Amino acid sequence: MGFKMSSADYVDYINYAAKIIEKDGEYITALDAATGDGDHWINMDTGLKKLVSMEKELSQLSLQDMMKKIGMTMMSVIGGSAGVLYGGSYIAASKVCAGKDVIDCDLLGEILEAMRLDIMNRNKSEPGFKTMLDALYPAVEAFKSGKDAGLEEKELLALIKQAADEGSKSTAAMEAVRGRACYQADKGVGHIDPGSVTMAYLIGALCDWATKLSN
Amino acid sequence: MKKIINNPNDVVSEMLEGFARGNPKIIYFPEFAVISRKEKKRKVGLVSGGGSGHEPAHAGYVGKGMLDAAVAGNVFSSPGPDRIIKGIKEANNGEGVLLIIKNYAGDIMNFELAKELAEMEDVQIEYVIVKDDVAVPDSTYSTGRRGIAGTVFVHKIAGAKAEAGGTLEEVKKVAQQTIDNIRSMGMSMSPCILPNVGKPAFELAENIMEIGMGIHGEPGVEKTEIGNASKIAEVLTNRILEDMDFIGSEVALMVNGLGGTPLMELYILNNEVSKILDSKNIKIHRTFVGNYMTSLEMSGASVTLLKLNDELKELLDAPSDAPSFHV
Numbered sequence: 001m002g003f004k005m006s007s008a009d010y011v012d013y014i015n016y017a018a019k020i021i022e023k024d025g026e027y028i029t030a031l032d033a034a035t036g037d038g039d040h041w042i043n044m045d046t047g048l049k050k051l052v053s054m055e056k057e058l059s060q061l062s063l064q065d066m067m068k069k070i071g072m073t074m075m076s077v078i079g080g081s082a083g084v085l086y087g088g089s090y091i092a093a094s095k096v097c098a099g100k101d102v103i104d105c106d107l108l109g110e111i112l113e114a115m116r117l118d119i120m121n122r123n124k125s126e127p128g129f130k131t132m133l134d135a136l137y138p139a140v141e142a143f144k145s146g147k148d149a150g151l152e153e154k155e156l157l158a159l160i161k162q163a164a165d166e167g168s169k170s171t172a173a174m175e176a177v178r179g180r181a182c183y184q185a186d187k188g189v190g191h192i193d194p195g196s197v198t199m200a201y202l203i204g205a206l207c208d209w210a211t212k213l214s215n
Numbered sequence: 216m217k218k219i220i221n222n223p224n225d226v227v228s229e230m231l232e233g234f235a236r237g238n239p240k241i242i243y244f245p246e247f248a249v250i251s252r253k254e255k256k257r258k259v260g261l262v263s264g265g266g267s268g269h270e271p272a273h274a275g276y277v278g279k280g281m282l283d284a285a286v287a288g289n290v291f292s293s294p295g296p297d298r299i300i301k302g303i304k305e306a307n308n309g310e311g312v313l314l315i316i317k318n319y320a321g322d323i324m325n326f327e328l329a330k331e332l333a334e335m336e337d338v339q340i341e342y343v344i345v346k347d348d349v350a351v352p353d354s355t356y357s358t359g360r361r362g363i364a365g366t367v368f369v370h371k372i373a374g375a376k377a378e379a380g381g382t383l384e385e386v387k388k389v390a391q392q393t394i395d396n397i398r399s400m401g402m403s404m405s406p407c408i409l410p411n412v413g414k415p416a417f418e419l420a421e422n423i424m425e426i427g428m429g430i431h432g433e434p435g436v437e438k439t440e441i442g443n444a445s446k447i448a449e450v451l452t453n454r455i456l457e458d459m460d461f462i463g464s465e466v467a468l469m470v471n472g473l474g475g476t477p478l479m480e481l482y483i484l485n486n487e488v489s490k491i492l493d494s495k496n497i498k499i500h501r502t503f504v505g506n507y508m509t510s511l512e513m514s515g516a517s518v519t520l521l522k523l524n525d526e527l528k529e530l531l532d533a534p535s536d537a538p539s540f541h542v
Contacts, residue, residue: 037416
């Protein structure tokens with residue numbers, strides 16, 4: 001039996017992810033100070049805390065409405081590039097959740113793919129631009145290849161998490177094409193992109209939570 | 216960090232509330248961080264906005280002859296589409312709305328999405344993107360040049376055109392023409408502190424200045440030993456003149472403070488820049504010296520030149536009662 005994630009379970013995941021992001025504030029802010037203006041973490045933290053404060057309301061919504069509400073809230077509270085990119089991606093995800101009661105492994109793949117497409121279109125970005133996409137893109141690829149290889153669900157989730165993490169770390173070698181790091185003479189080379197770090201954390205936390213539910 | 220604030224998370228809302236209390240001609244919508252003109256008139260509406268921390272941009276430019284609404288984001292972060300849509304609705308008087316956007320990835324994504332959503336409600340919307348910072352190479356691949364102090368001239372000129380009854384198409388055209396003829400270059404001497412971060416994001420040694428630093432503390436083109444006012448004027452002005460030919464033309468000049476530099480120094484810089492322009496046969500039609508597009512408490516300045524023709528001159532000289540740009 002694979003995992004089945006309801007709206008209430010997803011809200012639990014948000015709670016879990018919010019704690020992970022909260023814990024690593026200093027590290028992410030330091031990364032951001034190296035290439036940006038240092039507010040990425042605080043904006044993400046504020047946005048996730050806002051979602052946590054809405055847990056009762058969110059957990060009672062249908063999957064589709066919950067995803068949409070999360071998206072609208074992130075756009076409004078986080079602001080900036082991260083807000084509109086996460087917000088837009090959740091709204092895109094809400095569309096693939098239409099009529100579904102729970103997220104299973106296949107739907108998780110569809111959600112991640114919808115998010116990836118939306119972010120690429122909105123930011124006119126590709127992998128290698130030193131952005132959050134560099135964590136999400138390989139995560140989607142890992143889902144596909146792991147699925148094709150017939151991996152067990154838990155192995156598949158572990159593979160996705162690992163791909164996001166490695167993708168994020170690989171941004172250190174990249175020259176920034178988007179975001180504030182692109183204004184640096186060295187295009188941020190040598191520094192990990194903080195947006196890819198928070199994306200990798202959020203994907204990793206989602207994989208952890210799904211793994212927990214498949215027990 | 217030493218700042219006159221209460222809670223770092225409330226700086227934007229409390230700032231806008233304070234702004235609204237001192238300005239009877241505007242309305243403040245706290246749930247959207249939008250400031251708009253109280254007086255409505257059948258004309259093209261103008262909306263600008265962006266991250267906070269650049270005061271008086273953009274709320275200070277809301278008024279007769281300039282913007283109809285300003286939308287504020289968190290410090291140095293674009294406002295989300297919901298806020299921008301509110302700004303569009305308040306600015307819309309049935310003749311369409313022009314969005315004036317500074318060229319940053321976040322601002323463009325949020326304003327574009329707001330435009331799409333507001334168009335579904337039958338508001339006619341156009342936008343222009345200001346990119347005046349010559350410190351950054353123009354590029355179609357990456358985001359390219361940033362929008363900085365020159366944005367204020369775009370507000371002024373487009374605002375005057377709209378006030379004079381220009382159509383949306385005409386207002387957009389003159390705004391774009393203004394953008395095409397603006398160049399800016401800045402320098403910084405000390406960092407700023409985001410209230411919710413609490414410490415400077417970078418440091419500059421006592422004798423060092425950074426040429427071409429952005430208004431969010433983005434790195435510039437070069438860190439170099441600080442020179443005197445004459446040398447600084449030369450570096451900034453030459454960089455602009457290398458980028459666009461201003462020789463023999465009439466210009467509007469803006470010497471803009473980044474927030475932490477006294478007016479005394481800005482006037483000294485203006486004196487030096489003006490001497491250089493005189494020597495190169497560039498005629499200064501009008502000069503603006505002050506804090507127009509700031510970066511919290513960052514010290515430093517930027518120089519902006521706008522090449523004028525008769526129409527731009529007339530629009531620049533038209534009256535404005537915006538609190539931070541009286542003409």
